[in-house]
Amino acid sequence: MRRLNNRAFDILLKELDSCSTNDQLSQAEKKIVLKRLQQLRQQDGSPASLEEIREAIVDLFPHFNEKVLKQAAKANQPPGLFSKLKWTAIFLAGSAGVVWVANLPYPMIRWPVARTAPILLLPSYMSMDYHYRQAIAQVEQADQLVNHATSPADFELGAKKVKAAQKHLDALPVWFLGYWPRYTFWFGWQFTLDEFKTARATVGRMDAQLFQEKNAQTQLIQAEQALNTAKQQYQKAQTIAEKQQANASWQAALDKLEQIPPETLAGKQAKTRLKADARDFDKVGGSTLIAAAQEFALQAEKVGENPNLEWEQVQALWQEAINRLKQVSLQDPSYGEAQKLLAEYQTNLGLAQAKRKAPDSSNSDKLITAAKQFAFAAAKAGLNPPHTASEWQQVIQLWQQAIDQLQKIQVQDSTYVEAQKLLATYQTNLGTIQTRMQAEQDAVNALQAAKQAIQQFTASPPSDLNQWNSQLQGIINQLETVKAGTTSYQEAQQLRQFAQKRVKQ
Template sequence: MYRLNKKALQILQAEIQRCSGKDQVGKIEQEIVIKRLEQLCKEKGDRAKLDELRDSVIDIYPQFSEKVLKQAAKANQSPGFFTKLKWVTILLGSSTGILWVVNLPYPMIRWPVANAAPILLLPSYINMDYHYREAIKNLEQADQLINQATSPADIEQGSQKAAAAQTNLNNLPVWFLGYYPKAYCNFFGCTWKFTVDEFEAARGRVARIEAIAFQDRNAFTPLEQGEMALKLARQQYEKATSIKDKENAIASWQAAIDQLDQIPKATFAGETAQSKLKAYKRDFDNARIGTFIAAAQEFDLEAEKIQPTQPKAATELWEQAIKRLNQIPTENPRYLEAQRLLAGYQVKLKTVADPRSGTYIEAAKQFALAAAKASQNPPHSVVKWEQIAKLWQKSIDQLENIRVEEPGYIAAQKLLAEYQTNLGIIETRRKAESEAQASLQAANEQIQGLIASPPSSPQQLKGKIQGVINRLKTIQTGTTAYAEAQKLLVSAQKKLQQ
C-alpha cells in the first residue's frame, strides 16, 4: 500500500497550479512540492494523513487551501466500510438498498439475517475486522514508541499512533460485541474473539498512553528551559571578570540545575535530565569550589593591604574569606587546600582582633593537634601515653596564660575545658596500660614458677592455674597486653580442664 494515491495527488496538483507563480521561482517551488508528493506516492506504508500533507506544502505555499488538503486526505484514506460495501453491491446486483439496511448496527435487524443469510453481513464484518487489526497494530506501536522512547520525535509519533488506535476502536461496534459474545467472523473461519472487556481494556490502555505522552510533551518544556538557562549561566561564568560576577553566575547555574532536577523522573525528559545531571553537577561543583577559593584569596590580599590603616575592614574581609572556605565539603578534592588557607586566615584574623591571646590559642591548638594525631591507632605503650599527656598539658599551659580581661578569654576557657577532659582520658588510658603490663608480667612469673616447680597435688596445681586465670582476666581491652593475655588465658583454661 503506497502512502499517497493518484486521486489525492491529482487534487493537490490542481491547487499547486493555482498557487504557483508564473516566473522561474514559481516553477522551482512547484517542482519542489510535486517531488515531495511523488515521493509519497512511491513510499510504502501507512497512508499519509492531513497533517503530513499540510507539512509537505505549507512551507512553500502558506496560502494553500485547507479545504483542498482535507479533500486530498479524504481521497487518500484506505478503503473502509462503504468502499467494501460497493463491491458487495455490485456482486449482488440491484440489492444495494437491502444490503445497506441489513448491515445497519441494529441487533433486531442483524439477528434474523445472521441466522438466515450471514453472507449479507460480509461488508460490516470486513469493516470490523479491519478496524480491530488496525487498533491492535497502532496500540502496540504507540506502546513501544512511548515506553521505549529515544527522542521527542518518538513521543510525538507514539501520540499519533495512540490517536489512530482510538479512532479504530471508535469504529468497532460495542453493541455487536455485547450482542454476539462469540467469534463474530466464525462464518468465514475466524478463530479470535474480541469481547466487551477486551474493548474496554484497549480503550483504557489508549487513555494511559495518551496521558503518558501528554506528560512527556509537557516535560520537554522545562527540560529545554533548564538546559538553556544552564548554558547561559555557564557562558556568564566563563566571561565573568570579577568575583561578584562569578558568584552571580554560580547562583544562576544552581537555579538551572534545580530546575532540571525537578522534572518528573518517570517522564522521558526526566530520564534525559537525570542522565545529564551528574556531569552538570560535577562541572558546577568544580566552578563553585574554584570561585570560593579564588574569592577567599582575593579577600586575603585586600585585607593584607589595608590591615595597618583599617584593621576593622581587614577583619571583615578575612571573615568573608573564612565563610567562603567553610562552605567547601570534606569530600571535595580541594578540601585540604581550603583547610590550609582557612587555618592561615584564622590566625591573621585573631592576630588583628587579639594578638596576644590569639597567639596562645593558636599555639594551644597546635599542641592539641599533635596530641590527637599521636593518639590515633591505639593501643599504645605507657611511654607513648605519657608523651601524649605531656602534649595535652602543654596545650592547657598555653591557654592558662590568657588573662580574664583579654578578649580571647572565653574562647580559651572553652578549649581549656575540652583539653582538660582529653588529658583525663589519656591519663586513664596510661594507668590502664601500666596496670595491664604489671598484671601480664605477674601472670608470666606465675606461669614460669609453675613450670619450674609444679605442685605435687593436682588440686594445688588447679588452684595455681585458677589464680593465673583470675589475674589475666583483670587485663582490660584496649591495652597492648590484652592480645597476649587472651592467648595465655585460653591456654590456662585448657590446662585447667585436663
C-alpha cells in the same frame, strides 16, 4: 395482454358514475359504455389508445372529462424501462434499508439477527475486522515508538499513531461484546472485551506518557538554554563577583536538569548532560569560591601589614574569606582544599581578634589556643565525607572539646568576647556534624529496613498485580529516604533502580 387494464377501467368507471344520472335514458347509455369497456378488457392485443377510449364514451357522454380520459389512457400503457428501473431501485433501496437497520448499533436488533441471519451483519463484521486490525497495528507501532524512543521525533510519530489507534478503537462495537462476548467468523480472529480493554488501557497509558514526555522535553530545552547562558556569563566575567553571579545561574540551571523525571527520554538525556555539566561546574564553582576567599585573605594580610591598621577591618576581611569557603559543597572536588583553608583562616581570624586587645599572658589565651587546635583537628577529621557514624562521633568529640575549652573562659577575662564568637561558630559546626551523624544513622537504618523488605518480597512474592506494585513502591519509598552524602546512599540508589524495574505496568 388485455387491451384495457383494471386500473384504467376503475378510473373511467368513477368518472362515468359522476357523469350519469338516475333517469332511465342515462342508465341505458351508461350500460352501453360499460359494455364497450368490458369488451376492451376482454380483448387481447395492444393497449387501447386515447382515441379508442374516447370513441367508446364521448358519443354517449359528450361532456366526459378529457383529463380523466388522458389519465386512463396513461394508466392503460405498460410500464416502460424507467419504471422498471425505478422499481428496481426501490427494491434495492428497501433491501439496503433492511441491511442498514439490521446493522444498527442496538443490541435488541443485532442479537436476534446474529442468531438467525448473521449474513445480514456482514458489513458490521467487515468494519469490525478492519478497525480491529488497524487498532492492533497502530497500538503496536505506537508502543514501539513511545517505549523505545531514541529522539523527540519518535514521540511525535508515536503521538500520531496513538491518535490513529484511539480512532479505530472508538469505532469498535464494544456494546456488541457485552451480548456476544466472543466472536469468531470467516476472518479467523477472536475479538474479546478483555482484549479491547487492554488495548484501550495501553493507548491511555501511552497518551499520558506522551504528555509527560512533552513536558519533560520543554523542561530540558529551558534548562539547556539556561546552562548555555550561564556558561557564556562565566566566560565573559571579569571580576570575582561576576563569576559568582554566573556560578549561581549555572547551579540554578543544573537544579532544573535534576527536576526532569528520570524515567522520560528527556530525563535520560538530562542525566547524561548533567554529569558533564556538573563536572564542569565543580571545576569552576569551588575554584571560584576559593579564589574569592583567597582574594579576601590577601587583602586582610595587606591591611595587617599597615602599622596604622584597624583590626576590625582585618577581622571583617577574614570573615568574608571564611564565608566564601563555607559555600563550597561537600560534593565539590575542591572541598578538601576549602576545608584546609577554612581552618587556617579561622585561626587567622582568631589571631586578629586577639591582637585587637592588649596582649596578656592570662590563662584565657591558652584556652583559646587549645580550642583552636581542637577545632583544626575536628575540621581535618571531617574532610572527604561520607563517613560512618562512629567517624562522625569522633569529629563531634573534637568539636565538643574545643567548645569545652572556650566555656572555661570567665566573663571578667579580657578574651571573653572573642571566646564567645568562637564558641558560636564551633557550636554551629558541632550542630552540623551532629546532623550529618544522625543522617548517617537514619540512612543505615532505612537501608537495613529496605533490605529486609526485599528479602520478604523475594521469599514470598504476591500474585496479585496491585499488591506486587504496592510492596515494591513501599520499598522504593523506603530507599528514597536515604539521603545523599551518606555511606548508604550509593547502595540505596542501586536497590531503588532494581525495584523500579520490577514494577509491572
